[in-house]
Amino acid sequence: MDATAADTHHESPEEFKKHLGKYYAVFVALLGLTAITVGVSYLKLNRPLAITVALIIASVKAGLVAGVFMHLISEKKVIYAVLLLTALFFLLVLLLPSFTTLEPHHSLPGT
């Protein structure tokens, strides 16, 4: 069995208490990052930079929620496989509309 540092399946209640600290830490970090996101928005950065910074901060928050709250950081390989597949298809869905705006190779007569 893949026993990892955060494998809580066979821990006693006293042993489990050790994990609470990291949950509280992530909670505080999430609130802090939210404040930073809003604060940065007041800087009125140029569009590309504003989007980049906002998405980076959001991704860090998402990483904390997924990694710690959703226990992804110590999950089994099968879940990583499911999520990798999802990420690939999500990327495809995100990029799909851009294919509709590409120039055609051959124009139809009269167009």
Add this chain to the structure above:
Amino acid sequence: METAIPYTVKPHPVTGIPNGKFGIWLFLASEVMLFGALFSSYVLIRTAAPHWPYDGGLSSETLNVPLGTFNTAVLITSSITMVLAWASCKMGDISKFRLWMAATIGLSLVFLVVKYFEYADKFHHEHFPSHDNFYGIYFVLTGLHGVHIVGGVIVNTFLLTVGTRLWKTDPEHFTNRVENAGLYWHFVDLVWIFLFPSLYLL
């Protein structure tokens, strides 16, 4: 029992995890595709728009940033209370579980009430989803997210009330149910973490 669902506590020999956890992750994968498709639509519609919002000004002037920030903090807090509800089960404390789960549900309802006021204000100024694409996108994205919150409230309320019966007969199975509900709930929080800056700030 012949008809009992297997591997609700014992890990499945192929996946290495209980069936419920595998199932909820598969469901979340489908949810990523759902919200992903809407996000990509938002990007496409917005980049093609002459102004955004169409009426002029900025998103942060059209949507209420303080309320949105407050709601973000509410959902983040509901995520930690959800984790603590599960943690209470792991530590064998069912009354603490009830406390944290009730807090999670309470915070969810606060989120919905705030959204109600936001929507009511928009409707009062006759800004319906049909007004323009800005409002169309705003209402569909936050509306779908809100529906997901309602779904989570229903499941969490079940676990808080009727569902707790399972704790007496099979506490580990109940704990796994709470964990799976938690995974769904954190995903709903995750979506908002991206929705809030995308709609309100950018």
